Amino acid sequence: MPTLQQLRYLVAIAETLHFRRAAEFCNVTQPTLSGQIRELELKLGVQLIERSRAKVLLTPLGKEVVARARIVLRDVKDIVDITKHGQSILGGTIRMGILHSLGPYFLPHVLPDLHKAHPDLKLYVREGMPQALIEGVDDGHLDMLIFPLPVTGADLLSERLFREPLWVVARHDHALASCEAVERAHLKGETVLALEQGHRLHEQVRDLCDQFGAQMSLDYDGTSLDTLRQMVGMGMGISFFPWLYVRAQVLQDKQLAAREMIQPAPSRMIGMVWRRHSARKEEFQALATLFRRILKVRLPEVAIID
Secondary structure (H helix, E strand, O other): OOOHHHHHHHHHHHOOOHHHHHHHHHHOOOOHHHHHHHHHHHHHHOEHHHOOOEEEOOOHHHHHHHHHHHHHHHHHHHHHHHHHHHHOOOOOEEEEEEEEEOHHHHHHHHHHHHHOOOOOOOEEEEEEOOHHHHHHHHOOOOOOOEEEEEOOOOEEEEEEEEEEEEEEEOOOOOHHHHOOOOOOHHHOOOEEEEEOOOOOOHHHHHHHHHHHEEOOOOOOEEOOOOHHHHHHHHHHOEEEEEEHHHHHOOOOOOOOEEEEEOOOOOOOEHHHHEOOOOOOHHHHHHHHHHHHHHHHHOOOOOOOOO
């Protein structure tokens, strides 16, 4: 039977596609790692890796074995977590994923109070794109996410934290800047900029354009909220921005005007996501309660979901 160490070595090769880097990642010598992979292939009676001087590739069967190895290693880690964290709440390290469009504008409001309440808790924070973060929590590289809801997946659980409004942002001399609040009819025919495909906000802005009769720009999109803000400032169109970003970056930008929409205003639901069978689900629920408590004090503008 394959050993856990052999499976770890195989997954490391799959992630690096390089024997030396995989060995460094696993903190072993390259001959040790290579020997264990050869032994694994002999045990299974199949070739898992194609080796050449130029590159390393997984065979089709090797890709299937790696996918199952990741699940095995994830479940073994959960077993270790049960014993390590079973007697303590909010201690040790939690590997948390969060979107680029949320992390820098959410975390500064909650991390100081969280550290004060639980000084032994260490948060490893990984920012990324939606699909990569979902895959990270699913395969065990991440423990939980702060993420827009809903999420799909039979092996994932979620808990709502707060509803964040989306504000309309336009150049300061745009007609919308004279409005105290924006009505849906005001957006008809407007050119709307959005983040590039792959972002949750891209999908949401596209849907809002369909609802309001606006035209989503197909020629220009932003790789980040900052890039999007700069394009709006140059008069290339208007856009929808999450309130936490508006609060942090837009309100002090004299080139821009940020306006609420008349109710019912668009918003995004932000929550926590973790694996259904995670050994730390009680900790994550406790963390969600603590986040809500902090947000009620620090960010009264967002609607907390109890």
